[in-house]
Amino acid sequence: MLFLKELQKRKNSYSMVKIVKANLTNSFILLMSFLVMSYSTLDDNNQNIYTTKSGYFAAIDEESFDKMMDFIVDDDKEALQLLINRGKIFELKAGIKVYLVKSSWGKVIIRPKGYDIRVWTVSEAIR
Numbered sequence: 001m002l003f004l005k006e007l008q009k010r011k012n013s014y015s016m017v018k019i020v021k022a023n024l025t026n027s028f029i030l031l032m033s034f035l036v037m038s039y040s041t042l043d044d045n046n047q048n049i050y051t052t053k054s055g056y057f058a059a060i061d062e063e064s065f066d067k068m069m070d071f072i073v074d075d076d077k078e079a080l081q082l083l084i085n086r087g088k089i090f091e092l093k094a095g096i097k098v099y100l101v102k103s104s105w106g107k108v109i110i111r112p113k114g115y116d117i118r119v120w121t122v123s124e125a126i127r
Contacts, residue, residue: 056125
C-alpha cells in the first residue's frame, strides 16, 4: 500500500513537471513572438513605408474622419468644405512617404516619415 502511495506521488509530480514545462515552453514562444513583432515594427526597412496618392482626403483625428466619410457618402460638399475650413481635414499630396500605423476595415492611420503626427485616411490613399 505504501508503495502505491509513493508511486502515485511520483506520478503526480511527473504530471506537474510536464505542466510546468509546457507552460514555460508556451511562455517562451509567446515572448519570442512578441520580440519578433516588436523588432519588425521598430525595424526601419521599407516593409511599412507607403507613398500617398493624390485625390484623397485625410483627417486630423478619428472623429473628423468619420464625419468626412459620412459627408462624402451623403455627397454634402458644403459640410466637407466646413471641415476643410476648420482644419479638420485636408487633401493629401501625392508622393509623401508615410508609415502605416494601423489599418482596420479600409481605414488607415498613417504617419509621415520624419514627423510626429498621425492622420486618418482610407487605405486606397496609399500604395
